[in-house]
Every structure is written in C-alpha cells, then in structure tokens.
Amino acid sequence: MTATTTSAGSGLSEVARSEATLRTFLHGLPGVDQIGAEQRAAMLGTRSIKTSAKAWAIDLAIRMVDLTTLEGADTPGKVRALCAKARRPDPADPGCPTVAAVCVYPSMVPTAAAALAGSGIHLASVATAFPSGQAPLEVKLADTAAAVAAGADEIDMVINRGMFLAGRYSEVYDEIVAVKQACGNAHLKVILETGELVTYDNVRRASWLAMIAGADFIKTSTGKVPIAATLPVTLIMLEAVRDFRAATGRQIGVKPAGGIRNTKDAIKFLVTVNETAGEDWLHPDWFRFGASTLLNDLLMQRTKLTTGVYSGPDYFTVD
Template sequence: MPTAPAKEHALADATASESTLRRFLQGLPGVDAVGLEARAAALGTRSIKTTAKAYAIDLAISMIDLTTLEGADTPGKVRALGAKAVNPDPTDRTTPRTAAVCVYPDMVETAKAAVAGTDVKVASVATAFPAGRAALEVKLGDVREAVAAGADEIDMVIDRGAFLAGHYMKVYEEIRAVKEASGSARLKVIFETGELSTYDNIRRASWIGMLAGADFIKTSTGKVGVNATPANTLLMLEAVRDFRAATGVQIGVKPAGGIRTSKDAVKFLVLVNETAGADWLDNHWFRFGASSLLNDLLMQRQKLATGRYSGPDYVTVD
C-alpha cells in the first residue's frame, strides 16, 4: 500500500494550524504504561520453534539496515559493510541480503558503489544527526547532499527540543520540508524515544510524523542510553495500525539501537505480527537498525543448518 502526502488523507484538517494540531494530539487516548509494558512482555514470551524459527531468522536478516555511523568511518569500512549486506554469509549463498546499509551523507556514494546491481538500498542519516541541532537550511542541505549522492532512503531526526517545548507545528513543518527535499527517497523519521520521557509523548510524536508524510517512523538514533524497547515499538506499531485504519495509508516502523540477538529480533517480529499484522512482515514496512544483530542471526542460522553453534569466529567482524 503506498504512502501519501499528509494533505491527501482523511486527517489533513488536523494540521491546518498550531491550535488544531495541538487539539488533535491532546485528544489522542492516554497510554496505559502498565498495560503497554505487560502486553509487550507477554508477547515476548511466545516460543518460536524449528521451521518457524528458521523463517523468522531469514526474515529478520532481510529487514536489517546494516549500520555504521561513527566518526572513524572510512571508505574501506563502508565498502566492507556493503559487501556484507549483499552477501552476509559467503559460505551459504541462500542467506538473504539485508534491506539496506545506513551511513553518513559523505559515505553514500561509496556505499552505493558497494551494493551496485543488487536490491540492497542505501540509507543516509541527515538533518544534523544525531542531535538535530542546526538551522533548517543546514538540515535540508544535509538531505540534498545525501540524495544527490544516490541515497534511496533518508533517516532524519526530529527537533526534540521543539517537541518537548510543545511547538508541535514546528516539528510537523520541518518533517514536511525534509520530505520534500528527499524527493523520491523514502523518509524515516527518528523520534529519539529515550529523550521523549513519556509514552504519551511517543504516541504524539508518532502521529506528527505520520501526518507529516513519513514513510517510516523510527525509535532512536542508537546514540543515547535508551533506544528501541518492546514497549515503545509496540506503541508505534499500534500507531501505524490505527493510522492506516483512519486514512488507508500504510507506514513502516523501524526500531533501532540495542537489538543485538536473534531472540530479541524474533520478539520484535512477534510484536509486529500480533499488533500491526502480517502486512508489516516485510522489509518494505519493517526494519531493524543494527550493526551487531546480523552476526548473531548468522550464527543461529548456521546452528539450525548444521546442528552446531559456530561461534563468532565464523562470521565477519563489522
């Protein structure tokens, strides 16, 4: 199901002014924190076995945005990351490719060359990632640089200071401006949920992002203490489900940061299936932002195939 600009859907009137947007957001149901965390915990106890586990591992691999976002990133490191995204396990060519590689704007061209001729996308963080503390024109320049270099996807950060100060329309308008600057690239909007303090704020941020035309809503940068959790991801999955019910527009979800093991990934896939539904069990609509998760998935995949646990020496070091 395609995404659509905010002005085309049934809730367009909610963004007519600062006052209407505030009224809409404050009218959203309050989040029962205890209930939310209990449901997330209960879904995390589901047991996935044998063929279902093998399917889930391959699905999780195909949903990874394989990421390097460090000041010490080099062209060589990015080329190696691209090679791993295209061929995660050189000993088993049936291993799925990852969905994308995610890099800084100045590394997009290198990443693009590394995955050329494949369906692996290149995502680029932008808008003064990770703090987002820059003038709008600087942020838009960041986006345009990444798109000009060939980025298929843009991962932007919202202005958390503006959001927490209650300047919801400023946040909305900035997302709209970034969406326009992104052109044909899909836009993922990062809320940095660990800095939003409350589940009610995460719900409101989710709706601002969706109303503004985000193609994905994303939990975190991976650069703060609290990143993706089952509870905050469950809340965002409820938001995209409810948004599609209200508008007919489907939007993706990307938990990022802190998801390191196959067991974690499978728990998140259960959340997707039980909350948003099977329509989101596809890398066009659900992603993992991760760097180390892939290695554990590969080790578990090898164990299912051979009956032996290979260990970390049998996968490449990122």
C-alpha cells in the same frame, strides 16, 4: 505554518492547518496505559517459536536489517566492507538472504552507492544534523539533498526533540514536511529518539505527528542515547501505524534501532509486529531493524539450524 501539504490522506487533511488544531489533535489521542503496554510487551516476549517458524523468522529478520555504521572513525574501506557483507552476509552460504539496506553518514553515501550498485539493496543515510537534530532547517535540507544526489534512496532524519518537548509541534511538522520534499523520490524515515521523549504519550504523539507530516517510516532511536529500542515503545508505534492506516488508508513502516543485538530479541519484535499491527507489516518494506551486531547473531543461529553446528562469533566479520 506551511499550508497543508501533508500526504496523510483523507480524514486528517485539516489537522495541521494551525498550531491550535494540531495541538488539539495530538493531545486528544488516547492516553497510553503504561502498565498495560509494558505487561503486553512482556507477555508477547515470552511466546515460544518452533524450529520451522524460527528458521523462517531468522531469514525474515536478516532481510529486515538496515546494516549500519555511524561512527566518527568510519572510513571508505570500512563502508565498502560493510556493503560486501550486506550483499553476501554468509560467504559460505549463497542461499542466505541479503539485508534490506546499508545505512551510513552522508559523506559515505558515494562510497556505499558504488559498492552496492546493482545489488537491489537500499542505501540509507542519516541526515538533518544526526543525532541531535539541532541545526538550522537550511542545513538539514542541504544535508538531505546532498545525500539523495549522491545515491541514497532512503533518508533517516531525526526530529528536534527540544522543539517537540517545548510543544512547538507546528515547527516540527514543518521541518518534516520540508525534509520530505527535499527527499524527492527517496523514502523518509523519521527518528523520534523515544528515549528522550520521557513518556509513552509523547511517543504516540510524535508518531502521529511524523505520519501526518508525510513520513514513510517512523523509527525509534539514533542508537546514540542510553535508552533505545524497547518492546513497549515499539508496540506503541505499531499501534500508531495500525490506527493511522485505518484512519487514512496509508501504510507506514516502523524501524526499531539501537540495542537489538541477538536473535531472541529480534524474534520478540517480530512477534510483537504480528500481534499488534498484523501480517501486512511482516515485510522489509514495512519493518526494519537498525543494527550492526544483530546480523552476526542471526547468521550464527541460522548456521546452527541448517548445519547443526554452532559457529563462534569470530566466524563472521565484525562490523
């Protein structure tokens, strides 16, 4: 195992010194009450939002979007169009906020970097053999370094779930530490692929493992498996970042991704953020939505609130 190079902060500096200490810590975390977590998430999802608060929430959600295209058929033209939409989500309304970031494959980073130049919008790239995470470490590090060199200032890495589920926590930890180092000044989002982790207890363990290893964000999903971001899973991850900050003083972001397609659902997530982690996380620096179709629904609802006219889905570009 790598010597302790974690940036987790005080109180956890010795956790990763060996496989035994790491396993003891992760399996010593409080177990998740599955029924309790699901009931609380369901209750938070029923909160009503008044019109003025809804307008604020929609603008905040737009600012939190990582506008994403991760398809084998991606082309430079498609990426440039996505970047144009990121810069000006609603061409008819210059007051509409921009999104937080554009997320693309490493091969598309140079195109996106040129298209986003001077905008202040972050450029994220999936790396480390996305979406499987099944590649030698040297390949993952080369993938990361190439994306950063081309202009990415955020890297979304995916953990090797097979390694994690086999209980090889030290190896997962070492990979995250190595990728974090390869990121240089770029922020690292660690994708847990929670739909493949089987249990909520594993989601909690993987969240803490990623944070101890130096993640700047923890992210639910790749969007490439049937079960992606859910409210209960996001609640558990928000509890983890809240408790991690209490233990270390270091704040970590959370990014649900996959399956969040409409304004109603996005607002449910924002309520969950506020009620679980607190207002400090209600900012694009600390909470993101990995999405593509979500943005259009947010724009349609925003237009309805500001003009009283509901625009159809064909009013905005389809990503």
